Amino acid sequence: MSARYDAPAIEARWQDAWDRAGLFRAVADPARPKCYVLEMFPYPSGRIHMGHVRNYTMGDVVARHRRATGHAVLHPMGWDAFGLPAENAAMASGGHPKDWTLANIAAMRDQMKPLGFSIDWSREFATCDPAYYGHQQRLFLDMWEAGLVTRKAAVVNWDPVENTVLANEQVVDGRGWRSGAEVERRELTQWFFRISDMAGELLDALDGLEAWPAKVRLMQANWIGRSRGLEMAWPLVEPSHGHETIPVYTTRPDTLLGASFVGISPDHPLARALAAADAGVAAFCEEARKGAATEEAIETAPKLGLDTGLRVRHPLETGRTLPVWIANFILMDYGTGAIFGCPAHDARDLEFARKYGLPVISTFEAEGGNPLPEEGAPAFVPPRTERVRYTRSVAGPEHQTGADAVEAAIARAEVEGWGRGVTRYRLRDWLLSRQRYWGCPIPAIHCPACGTVPVPRDQLPVLLPDDVTFDRPGNPLDRHPTWKHVACPRCGGQAQRETDTMDTFVDSSWYFARFTAPHASTPTDPAEAAYWMNVDQYIGGIEHAILHLLYSRFFARAMVRTGHLPPKAAEPFDALFTQGMVTHEIYQTRDAQGRPVYHFPEEVEDGRLRSTGEAVEIIPSAKMSKSKKNVVDPETIVRRWGADTARWFVLSDSPPERDVEWTAAGAEAAWRHLARVHRLAQEAALSEAPAVPEADAALERALHRTIHEVTQGIESFGFNAAIARLYAFTNLVARSEAGAEAKRRALRIMAQLMAPMTPHLAEEMWSLLGGEGLCAAAPWPVADPAQLIDDTITLPVQVNGKRRGEITVPRDTGPVEIERLAVEAVARSLDGAPPRKVIVVPGRIVNVVA
């Protein structure tokens, strides 16, 4: 008598067995290849969601497969535990961020463990552990010493209600995301990591990251934004407020003879000097700055300009002078904050020139000619790789590409001494100060006598004080009665601690390194880091394509320079995979005012509300969101169907990089399949059916093909395809006439193939079918190449590319014989005429050309 598939019982039993065997503890073993599998660690919001389940299941598939192929595997888990939500919760309900965070971590760990991930929990840590952030402070000091940290004035987003700076992403339409207050742009002295010093290096190294998605590499490249151009000074006819020239940066020095004005940013030092001296200029600059506040509106914002009355002399056409304008579309923090305007070859300059009646002068045209901007056509801006004809050339031949002309112009400028070629980057330094409590304190002390000095290393960690209140806005560290008052470590005089804490992106920029030696008394342990680094497979969401991954790349380089990581870890993630989201239908009805009312999936049956029978509107494939109520809770799913069903389903329906839609029917189908496999295993375990040579051999051949295909699927992140092969093989086993021994063997090996996805069921089958020890510890099955080749093959036969028949022949049949059989097989479609040509693709197909 066979027992039904009782997933909860099976899963608890095997999780316990793995624990006792200590199977997932990562142990460095120089005799074996290592594999470091990492999924982006979670923020402890309080509950795990299906996105976590999918992310960690993918990592677990890789980790379990690599373990089975003989690797020493490191597969850790931790918590990205600092951040604003904890403070918000404290403000809303009066608790302490630490208590809130630790309770959330405990709750999430409890939800995660029943999923059966092969994680080395002995390495778990949270970034809010003093042990972790203390080492982070140490890294900060080392980086400071190495010149990778700086303090400088910067324009930041200041929320006047909350009394803190906000990150750019926390500013929505120019307002604080929570307070709703209009954000001010304030210039404050802040801490920065000097990531822009590494811009070129970080860009060039992208080429080596072959196992990263091209999309992510491209996004990073665009973000870093390298440009090649010319820096040159435009001499003022009359010096003004101490300025004798206006330095300008341009990527199009080849259009210099088309210049018709020089523009400066409202924040340019010269503009500020002029504004200080003239109320009209000051008013204009004020107005121009305001327009730039909301980023989306920039597109439609009109170009505004003010003629300063100043004039500059053209460096090549010295008889010509150009007006100097202050213009709202010129950014102070790119280039020199000043441009020369060439309206014929720049859409923005043209719009500006037409509005203020400035000249438009073409310097090149298409080789076949083109409508001229000076006659009302749009600005002519062809790709730089396109050859054009220069009518007013700075340097080089008449016909050349824009790129060549730029280089020629730079070369001329350098020879003649009126400019120099420069490479610039869009990437700016990483502002790491936050006027927040729940973050890693910046280990610095401000002394009136000695300036800003580091906290001595033997005084680390600088601990967050526990006795803080959140009843008022602003930074509790700043208003704490005693915490910030300390003696200067240099002169012993009265001094103040830095009360800013670090951006939480710092915490997540080196956790992967800490996992290699989570209990070490230094940030990393050289031997452990040398063994485990790099991360062989990193898995996470595309939303981190730029910030987290770029910061981590910077940090790894910084840690190499400061001796905390070996040189090979400069690029810490060898392979990156970005997985898609888990989506779900949204069910909505309308209230009396026509506003949408959302309903949880469990409130809906057959398109109607269970409670009232009202029909619901269904919106397909939306990202799971609590506010839309289109969520399913992993804990509920696991309790109802089991972890294996949840794991199987999130991998089965879509390729891992794409979104997968969670449906109740799909989950049920997954469960049904696993129950069927379980039933087959039980039947095979008890069966005494005698061997059937032909059927046994056929099953064995299919088994080897399945081993081959599933292995390939797993190794290439084709988890959905691997699962499809396992479905097909299950159907085949169920129908097979093979004897009991052959079926037991087939199902035992199938259990191993399923184990990365459904480890508990695999373990249960393994033990039912006489497997030795634990399935999770068994070596991965290897397909016998001889079994992958059939003795006879079936070739489709086409006539003019359309399938018209097939022939089955011994594998070694010669082409002449195949041709004869093929023509015979499709004779009916040839109407008796002899074929004009026959193409035989060995082992694949035959095409008869009629």
Place this chain on the structure above:
RNA sequence: GCGGGUGUGGCGGAACCGGCAGACGCACCGGAUUUAGGUUCCGGCGCCGCAAGGCGUGGGGGUUCGAAUCCCCCCACCCGCACCA
């Protein structure tokens, strides 16, 4: 605006290097068994057509013996960046 991606049955998707389009799953339809089951098992299922056959991978063109796959043009949707000189 610039850059990138995607488009295959009613649905999710498969198809290696240009070689049988639609694997596998869902939904649906039929049959068997059980008929109190989260049943189970067998079969069918791209479209048109009684059939023979024809048509079919967003649309149009091309290369090829042969195209979902390569090339050109177009359409739709999604993502990233966005006054970066």
